[in-house]
Amino acid sequence: MEIKINSSTVIVVYKQKIKNIVHMDVDTSIQFPLASSNRIVFTGHFNGYGVEINSIEEMAMLYHMGYFGKGTKSRSRPKVIKSHGCPVIMRKRQYGKRQFWSKKFKNIHEANNADEFLHKINVLSKKIIKDHSKELKKDIIDLISSDEDCNSDSRRNGYKSCMDSDNEAADIVVIVPNSDSEGDDYFEKFEMKSCLNIIKCEEKLALTTQEAFFLLYSIGCLKIVNNGKFLEVNECWNLFLTGDCHFVEKYVVYHYYRSKGYIVKPGIKFGGDYLIYRDGPGINHADFIVVIKFEQEPQNWLWTLGLVRMAASTLKEIIIIEVCKPVEEDIILPKDLCKYTVKELVLSRNSTQIINDSEG
Structure with missing residues (x-):
């Protein structure tokens, strides 16, 4: 597909597979012991829009074992500042x-x-x-x-x-x-x-609802507390679903890229839904900006060109991903999440240049 803008041609190339998909090294992959005898179970508290981890040890382990969450007082990695007696x-x-x-x-x-x-x-x-x-x-x-x-x-x-x-x-x-x-x-x-100091603002690890449900449902290493009681999987699913009407699509995409070995972080800073890293934030920059295509939102050329411009300005590639619902109508969630499929499109922007090689 080609469109002309100010005598220059913007070519939008659609590709069916993500380029150069590689799995992460052992140092940055999820390293949770899954054996029942050595299983680690963390405790998080639902705060109305996400899940918070209060324990310093659990914060460090969760972030180290897969870059889950974000520090509430830090840019990314949670940091506990010790005063050592100084005010x-x-x-x-x-x-x-x-x-x-x-x-x-x-x-x-x-x-x-x-x-x-x-x-x-x-x-x-x-x-x-x-x-x-x-x-x-x-x-x-x-x-x-x-x-x-x-x-x-x-x-x-x-x-x-x-x-x-x-x-x-x-x-x-x-x-x-x-x-x-x-x-x-x-x-x-x-x-x-x-x-x-009347109120002390302690550092906490803030998990998104997608991260929290992934740890609860897929890995089984997190327990979520709401109003003084532990939530079951179905209760947690319904709670997260009431707070976000697109939670199903967002979680399917999050689970999909996590299963490929990528580190998935929120991408609102770059105008997308997710950022996916090969090795994690702080090691390398994100390779792709993931934009979820919802059925209710109309897409046109203006929307597509906006994404292409965003990819060019951030030196990243845009992945438009669509979540396909199963054909069966009597599905039970989250049990039947495995029946969902995804479609990926990678947007690339190529600007043609005319080089005059003629002499004189």
């Missing part, structure tokens, strides 16, 4: 934001405690009404008044002791002034002060 230095705006978070979540916590207290009073009052109908008013008034006095004192004392204990255990941070440019004037008027 943390932060900008004034950062400390102000943490104070806002502290007030916000403290009010939510107090509101939840108040609602729980009133709920218990309501349940207990109904029980008293049923068991002691003769002395209804006296018993209820005495009970509520005494409980309110005790709980108000306990909440007040408990909150104070909790704040005192938190203040004792909190780290000291050094607050420095805000500045976009650290010039001579900034350091001449430089003043800093020490404060208590």
